């Protein structure tokens with residue numbers, strides 16, 4: 001056979017040709033990984049135009065505007081890949097469907113953090129360390145005891161992560177030096193050990209803190225993490241075990257010795273798979289928040305607390321709670337057309353639908369629907385399911401949603417499962433935070449290990465405010481009034497009202513009122 005002609009490797013000019021029509025200058029912008037460096041545009045300068053403002057800083061180079069990060073890549077990451085058009089989600093290259101079928105949450109945690117599927121001995125070491133670090137300092141009972149019984153568990157959990165960091169000065173770069181974790185990038189063994197210890201603590205104690213927040217709401221004693229159980233079994237145990245000192249269980253133990261509590265295996269496995277699905281999702285709002293915070297090099301507990309606060313919002317992790325509130329408000333399948341009409345009038349939001357990245361389908365939603373069937377087989381179906389199905393089917397056939405590429409996301413179904421499992425609605429976002437701690441620490445670790453070091457994230461702005469103006473005295477000022485343009489008068493009640501009246505009363509004795 002003749003010598004094969006060597007295939008000529010196709011090359012192409014990976015660059016963008018840009019002409020600045022203000023100056024006629026041409027530029028060639030390099031393209032790598034289908035992206036262009038935003039900083040390149042700083043070199044494209046032009047004299048200020050007739051319609052420009054000094055604050056536009058035209059002579060100092062272009063800025064790239066991207067409100068809401070619709071198309072801005074802030075990091076290079078090897079952790080998670082999402083293809084929103086093809087509905088793909090992979091952790092370190094492994095499809096989420098295969099992990100949900102074959103893996104466990106802690107094995108996926110290992111994969112996301114360290115980049116490879118562990119050997120048996122590596123996994124048992126990791127599991128042992130995480131479970132060992134589930135114990136909380138006894139003072140945590142005072143911390144959680146200081147919340148009102150009806151405090152939102154996400155408010156408790158957000159605070160708890162910041163509080164947790166106060167125990168570990170060895171994890172605080174402000175105390176130990178700013179290279180405390182970034183020196184891991186050079187393979188410093190002590191630094192890597194310190195970093196891993198904080199990771200074990202954050203993952204291990206995430207369930208304990210979440211369970212303590214839950215027990216505050218239930219008015220129950222806190223439960224020490226058990227031994228001999230899996231991560232999710234241990235979590236369910238801490239949520240539901242009635243400890244011998246618990247007043248309720250005392251009456252139970254009077255009649256019979258309380259049997260050692262073991263969570264239902266179907267519920268434990270369902271929660272473990274839900275945790276796998278929620279473990280990471282590349283640059284979602286909360287992971288971005290963790291990295292934004294982490295970029296100034298605080299301790300990882302503070303960065304995680306910031307991520308927890310971000311996930312609390314109804315546009316993000318709070319959506320699973322919002323979905324149930326929406327379904328309860330709709331009430332029955334008959335009311336679905338009226339609700340969707342209100343959504344189209346922008347009077348209401350279809351929670352659990354839409355996604356910044358997934359524009360065809362959220363692959364997690366298909367897996368979650370299967371879990372829902374397994375759970376409902378044990379718990380009994382949720383009456384809201386009929387309304388959810390009617391809403392789901394109607395929206396997917398309605399051009400308003402189809403044209404906007406709005407499909408059900410992970411939150412549309414997860415709330416129904418958590419409700420069927422008996423969790424209160426305001427605990428749903430907590431069930432999102434616990435697994436997402438893994439994604440947060442995986443991205444934080446990747447940032448600390450970046451060979452080029454950590455640069456503080458400090459984005460630019462486009463200033464559209466007033467140009468320079470001089471200070472004027474009270475007499476020369478014109479009042480700027482109207483809603484939102486001046487401090488609102490608030491209606492005082494209770495003690496504040498009486499104190500305000502007392503103040504006015506005392507001022508009534510001739511002293512010029514400041515009111």
Ligand code: SDX
Nearest residue numbers: 281284315316317319349350351352353354355356404409
């Ligand atoms: C999660 O980022 C992640 O990866 C998040 C997450 C993760 O794992 O971390 O996947 C988890 O947060 C899932 C998303 C949960 N949130 C919700 O279900 C809340 C409801 N969804 C929307 O708020 C919204 O879809 C977002 C916030 C999820 C995405 O918003 P975008 O990308 O900014 O889209 P957009 O607001 O620009 O919407 C585009 C159009 C708009 O219509 P027009 O103004 O152009 O006419 O779609 C409309 C929006 O009004 N739209 C909706 C809608 N979502 C978008 N209309 C009705 N109901 C909705 N839910």
